Amino acid sequence: MEYAIEVKGLDKSFKLSAKQQKAEKTKRKTVHAVDNISFGVKKGEIYGLLGSNGAGKTTTLRMLATLIKPDAGDAVIDGASIVKSPADVRGKIGFLTSELKLEDFFSVDYMFNFFAKLHGMTEEQTNERKAKLFESFGINDFAHVKVGNLSTGMKQKASLVVALAHDPDIIIFDEPTNGLDVITAKVVTDFLFKLKESGKTIILSTHIFSLAEKLCDRIGIIIDGKMTAEDTLEAFCGGKSLEERFFEVYEAEAAR
Amino acid sequence: MKDILIIMKKELVRFLTDKRMLVTLFMPGVLIYIMYSLMGGLLTDMTTVDEGHKPVVLTVNSSEIVAQMLTSSGAELTEVTDIEKAKDDIANENADVLLVFSENFDSKVMQYDVSQGKAPDVEVFYNSASANSSEAYSIVYALLDTYESSLSNKFDINGNVDVSYDLTSDEDMAAMFYSSLMPMLLLMLLFTGASAITPESIAGEKERGTMATLLVSPVSRTKIALGKVFSLSVIALVSGASSTAGTLLALPKLIEGSGADISSVYTVNDYITVAPVILSTVLFVVTLMSILSTYANTVKEAQMISSPFMMISIAIGVLSMAGMEGGHNVYMYLIPLYNSSMCLGDIFSLAPNSVGLLVTCVSNIVYAALGVLAMTKMFDSEKVMFRL
Numbered sequence: 001m002e003y004a005i006e007v008k009g010l011d012k013s014f015k016l017s018a019k020q021q022k023a024e025k026t027k028r029k030t031v032h033a034v035d036n037i038s039f040g041v042k043k044g045e046i047y048g049l050l051g052s053n054g055a056g057k058t059t060t061l062r063m064l065a066t067l068i069k070p071d072a073g074d075a076v077i078d079g080a081s082i083v084k085s086p087a088d089v090r091g092k093i094g095f096l097t098s099e100l101k102l103e104d105f106f107s108v109d110y111m112f113n114f115f116a117k118l119h120g121m122t123e124e125q126t127n128e129r130k131a132k133l134f135e136s137f138g139i140n141d142f143a144h145v146k147v148g149n150l151s152t153g154m155k156q157k158a159s160l161v162v163a164l165a166h167d168p169d170i171i172i173f174d175e176p177t178n179g180l181d182v183i184t185a186k187v188v189t190d191f192l193f194k195l196k197e198s199g200k201t202i203i204l205s206t207h208i209f210s211l212a213e214k215l216c217d218r219i220g221i222i223i224d225g226k227m228t229a230e231d232t233l234e235a236f237c238g239g240k241s242l243e244e245r246f247f248e249v250y251e252a253e254a255a256r
Numbered sequence: 257m258k259d260i261l262i263i264m265k266k267e268l269v270r271f272l273t274d275k276r277m278l279v280t281l282f283m284p285g286v287l288i289y290i291m292y293s294l295m296g297g298l299l300t301d302m303t304t305v306d307e308g309h310k311p312v313v314l315t316v317n318s319s320e321i322v323a324q325m326l327t328s329s330g331a332e333l334t335e336v337t338d339i340e341k342a343k344d345d346i347a348n349e350n351a352d353v354l355l356v357f358s359e360n361f362d363s364k365v366m367q368y369d370v371s372q373g374k375a376p377d378v379e380v381f382y383n384s385a386s387a388n389s390s391e392a393y394s395i396v397y398a399l400l401d402t403y404e405s406s407l408s409n410k411f412d413i414n415g416n417v418d419v420s421y422d423l424t425s426d427e428d429m430a431a432m433f434y435s436s437l438m439p440m441l442l443l444m445l446l447f448t449g450a451s452a453i454t455p456e457s458i459a460g461e462k463e464r465g466t467m468a469t470l471l472v473s474p475v476s477r478t479k480i481a482l483g484k485v486f487s488l489s490v491i492a493l494v495s496g497a498s499s500t501a502g503t504l505l506a507l508p509k510l511i512e513g514s515g516a517d518i519s520s521v522y523t524v525n526d527y528i529t530v531a532p533v534i535l536s537t538v539l540f541v542v543t544l545m546s547i548l549s550t551y552a553n554t555v556k557e558a559q560m561i562s563s564p565f566m567m568i569s570i571a572i573g574v575l576s577m578a579g580m581e582g583g584h585n586v587y588m589y590l591i592p593l594y595n596s597s598m599c600l601g602d603i604f605s606l607a608p609n610s611v612g613l614l615v616t617c618v619s620n621i622v623y624a625a626l627g628v629l630a631m632t633k634m635f636d637s638e639k640v641m642f643r644l
């Protein structure tokens with residue numbers, strides 16, 4: 001099976017300002033956030049990056065989404081290199097993260113049309129896609145309300161549909177259910193299943209074992225910026241629970 | 257090209273349908289109009305004499321000759337003895353002018369020879385805070401002056417009252433006035449317009465995380481930069497135009513009677529010449545502010561780092577106001593802002609410099625293009641965009 005995403009030796013360090021050093025209570029000048037990570041995501045698969053807070057998941061996904069550049073290594077997404085042709089990559093992916101916001105001044109409807117146009121969609125395509133997504137996520141009730149006047153949950157749904165406006169084949173999703181109420185979280189996980197059924201490739205990050213267990217075909221365990229273990233969910237767990245296996249790996253790594 | 261238009265349209269909708277934003281953009285024009293009109297009204301009140309007012313002149317030891325001259329020029333004369341009381345009357349605006357002659361003024365004047373001792377004198381007391389008194393003072397002063405010089409007349413200077421010796425025309429006067437005013441005014445108003453929107457549009461989007469959303473869309477950074485710069489230029493232009501209109505409409509009220517009516521001085525041709533200077537200047541100013549706003553992390557920071565440039569531009573405007581007579585070196589027209597200021601000065605003083613104009617417009621556009629290139633690089637830099 002061919003890879004939709006192929007990650008080869010991605011590496012990223014951050015310089016810490018004096019302020020950051022103080023906040024993190026460290027004397028180190030740099031943080032090695034992502035340390036030579038390689039893995040592959042097959043077409044139509046849901047791949048889960050599992051790791052504790054600060055493991056380097058978000059940094060990895062931000063590099064894949066071309067928001068930041070790797071210090072070394074590369075990733076090829078549907079044939080486009082994140083280093084050599086980031087603009088092409090941006091046309092192929094949908095990046096969902098709480099970091100990307102919609103302008104308070106406009107309605108979801110306006111923002112949806114705006115980004116659909118930037119993705120080169122026709123009005124007909126846009127309306128068709130909009131009807132579908134707004135229905136799925138129950139946006140219709142507040143489609144014409146300014147984003148600034150929406151509740152946090154509504155805003156997250158709004159960002160989600162806008163990021164998926166162009167019907168991308170590859171979806172990069174940072175902490176899908178973070179900060180969502182249980183009902184919205186369910187809507188999102190159900191939707192991820194639907195996306196998978198329709199043949200989309202999804203890479204997500206999470207620190208929630210149950211979510212990874214429920215959704216993912218493959219798992220990559222990231223500890224301290226390193227890809228420590230990687231396999232299909234079944235093979236990795238080998239009959240045990242994901243949580244149990246994670247801590248086995250975690251303690252083995254800590255003992256080294 | 258289509259992407260640039262999509263981004264421009266969003267920016268225009270953002271700023272031109274937001275009531276608060278509209279107020280910030282167009283309030284200055286309205287305020288300037290109201291303020292200048294009020295100020296003009298006040299100034300006029302302060303400087304105009306009541307219609308048909310006859311100067312009330314108090315005299316001590318009045319001279320017959322002077323009294324006769326004053327009466328025939330329409331003044332009302334009253335001889336008084338108490339000088340201190342008379343001064344109070346002037347201060348309280350009960351009378352306009354107090355003339356204190358030395359004793360036997362007329363005969364002493366007749367006998368006086370320049371070679372002998374102290375000349376007879378007359379003191380004129382008045383109240384400069386009263387328009388009536390000031391007016392009366394100048395009448396009396398002129399009269400006394402004429403009388404004095406007629407006594408020892410050896411020759412006249414500009415003595416023929418029927419000839420206008422100042423050969424300047426009203427138009428030239430007005431042109432001089434506008435050429436000293438307009439460069440500073442236009443630069444300042446353009447900067448004001450641009451600084452009302454640029455920090456909000458760029459640093460604001462960065463601060464609120466909406467710029468990141470745009471940056472993961474497939475639009476190229478250059479198109480984002482161009483879309484922003486063009487739309488912000490349009491808005492800065494509209495806002496600048498409204499404040500300029502406010503100023504020009506109110507100006508005649510401020511400087512009543514100076515004959516500086518802008519419509520009588522300049523032709524359509526002059527306005528057409530001004531257009532490219534303004535357009536290229538707006539592009540330059542907006543690009544400059546956009547770069548600063550891209551660099552800044554918050555709207556506040558953007559406003560803070562833009563304000564010195566606003567000061568500089570006003571200073572440059574003042575510099576050109578202080579008068580830069582004669583021809584300028586062509587290379588000077590390569591200096592941004594200064595070039596616009598000079599060009600506007602040239603055009604409004606009815607002496608356009610076509611080479612300077614060309615150099616100004618082209619160099620401004622080149623600088624703006626380089627600025628857009630720099631912005632593109634900045635949009636692409638995670639250090640700038642995400643403070644990494």
Ligand SMILES: Nc1ncnc2c1ncn2[C@@H]1O[C@H](COP(=O)(O)OP(=O)(O)O)[C@@H](O)[C@H]1O
Nearest residue numbers: 014031033052053054055056057058059060644
């Ligand atoms: N902009 C940044 N500047 C400095 N350090 C950063 C920055 N972003 C992330 N880091 C550090 O990199 C490490 C990985 O962070 P992140 O990728 O957000 O982890 P995760 O998403 O797995 O919780 C952490 O130690 C974090 O403090």
Ligand SMILES: [Mg+2]
Nearest residue numbers: 057058059175
């Ligand atoms: Mg994270």
